[in-house]
Amino acid sequence: MGILKFKSHLSKLPSLLFRNNNLHTSKTFLKFNLLSANYCSGNPLQLQDNEHFTLPKFLDVHLSNASQTLKLHPTWLRDHCRCPDCYNAVTYQRKNDILKLNEHSTISAHSQSDGLLHVLWSDGHKSIYSIPWLISNTYEGRCRTQEEEANRLITWDGSMGNLPSLEPILYHNAMHDDNTLSEIYRRVIQYGFVQIEQVPSTEIDTKMIIERVCRMSRTVFGKFWETGTNFDHMDTGYLNGYLEAHTDNTYFTEAQGFLVFHCTHFNGKGGESFLVDGFHVAKQLKQLDPIAYDYLSKANITAEYIEPGEHFSSGGAILRHDPVSHQLEQIRFNMLDRAPLTSVPQSEVGTFYRHLRTLAMLVRQKENEYWFRLSPGTVMVIDNWRLLHGRNSYEGKRVLRGCYYSRSDFMSKARHYGIIL
Numbered sequence: 021m022g023i024l025k026f027k028s029h030l031s032k033l034p035s036l037l038f039r040n041n042n043l044h045t046s047k048t049f050l051k052f053n054l055l056s057a058n059y060c061s062g063n064p065l066q067l068q069d070n071e072h073f074t075l076p077k078f079l080d081v082h083l084s085n086a087s088q089t090l091k092l093h094p095t096w097l098r099d100h101c102r103c104p105d106c107y108n109a110v111t112y113q114r115k116n117d118i119l120k121l122n123e124h125s126t127i128s129a130h131s132q133s134d135g136l137l138h139v140l141w142s143d144g145h146k147s148i149y150s151i152p153w154l155i156s157n158t159y160e161g162r163c164r165t166q167e168e169e170a171n172r173l174i175t176w177d178g179s180m181g182n183l184p185s186l187e188p189i190l191y192h193n194a195m196h197d198d199n200t201l202s203e204i205y206r207r208v209i210q211y212g213f214v215q216i217e218q219v220p221s222t223e224i225d226t227k228m229i230i231e232r233v234c235r236m237s238r239t240v241f242g243k244f245w246e247t248g249t250n251f252d253h254m255d256t257g258y259l260n261g262y263l264e265a266h267t268d269n270t271y272f273t274e275a276q277g278f279l280v281f282h283c284t285h286f287n288g289k290g291g292e293s294f295l296v297d298g299f300h301v302a303k304q305l306k307q308l309d310p311i312a313y314d315y316l317s318k319a320n321i322t323a324e325y326i327e328p329g330e331h332f333s334s335g336g337a338i339l340r341h342d343p344v345s346h347q348l349e350q351i352r353f354n355m356l357d358r359a360p361l362t363s364v365p366q367s368e369v370g371t372f373y374r375h376l377r378t379l380a381m382l383v384r385q386k387e388n389e390y391w392f393r394l395s396p397g398t399v400m401v402i403d404n405w406r407l408l409h410g411r412n413s414y415e416g417k418r419v420l421r422g423c424y425y426s427r428s429d430f431m432s433k434a435r436h437y438g439i440i441l
């Protein structure tokens with residue numbers, strides 16, 4: 021592209037562009053970047069108009085609060101143009117053609133001013149980006165944010181000694197006030213659970229608060245379930261014996277993200293509940309035996325659930341990490357639902373059981389168990405990817421109602437409320 025042709029494009033650029041005198045022409049831009057970034061694709065003075073040349077690989081965006089620069093690849097930039105030709109702002113979907121991205125990714129000029137990056141492409145297309153948006157939507161920015169989010173999680177042991185005493189969340193407020201709803205999400209994300217109090221212990225009120233928080237998820241157990249009055253499913257949870265700490269649905273391809281419990285009736289003895297913060301236990305394991313932590317982050321373990329007409333089976337690591345940020349994302353711990361161990365060769369079995377035992381020992385530590393009694397009027401929402409739950413055996417009649425929320429649904433709402441990114 022020649023300079024004259026480029027100038028004709030400039031005349032069409034929004035006036036905002038002209039506030040910055042540093043707008044580079046194709047040649048000066050190239051020269052600047054080739055020299056400053058030590059690119060060695062040739063002498064910029066030898067470049068001819070319309071010549072195909074190797075562009076500098078990255079465009080440097082200067083960040084305002086530091087001397088740092090964000091290096092952006094031209095193809096990434098073109099792919100993230102949010103102009104109406106490239107992005108449908110109504111459907112929030114891209115409109116560009118992945119097969120044409122590369123040929124459209126030659127930068128002719130760029131400038132930076134007032135928190136905006138302006139790019140003129142060699143095909144005449146113009147893009148304007150908000151620099152904060154660029155930062156938070158790159159790998160580099162997102163990793164930092166995810167790390168900050170992970171650091172905001174407050175893990176706890178059974179004493180709950182490090183948790184602040186919080187205002188109780190009341191049913192009436194949760195039903196009518198969106199700020200209370202947002203607070204429910206914040207607490208679940210931060211602590212792994214929340215209690216909503218003064219809920220009338222009827223089926224209809226339980227359903228109302230459940231649906232107010234998030235849509236119920238339908239699984240093999242139905243949408244809204246009730247234990248203690250029937251034995252509808254072949255699961256120990258429907259019996260009255262002791263239940264060791266576990267997470268649910270390890271046999272689903274994607275375990276349900278959250279559990280909701282409301283004990284609406286109890287007239288017997290025992291039946292106390294407890295929670296274990298799986299992320300706290302994982303931290304302990306990492307400190308005590310990093311090799312075991314690493315092993316259980318990689319070794320595949322399959323779980324299954326069988327009832328007439330159904331056979332669920334799914335495998336995965338016990339400690340699942342986000343593939344990009346590498347932050348711990350899920351603990352899959354259910355010793356009862358383990359399928360035959362077909363994923364570990366016999367030569368490795370000793371190692372497998374040794375590491376699993378170390379984790380199970382930490383899960384069983386009394387100091388890690390937070391005991392309480394589910395009682396009529398209190399609805400609990402529990403993160404099933406983070407907390408393990410269990411229960412004492414009991415006698416008498418105990419009616420427990422509840423549901424699951426899918427991970428996708430609940431996290432979508434949490435994102436909507438600005439609790440997570």
Ligand SMILES: [Fe+2]
Nearest residue numbers: 257267268409
């Ligand atoms: Fe369970």
Ligand SMILES: [Zn+2]
Nearest residue numbers: 101103105106
């Ligand atoms: Zn565009």
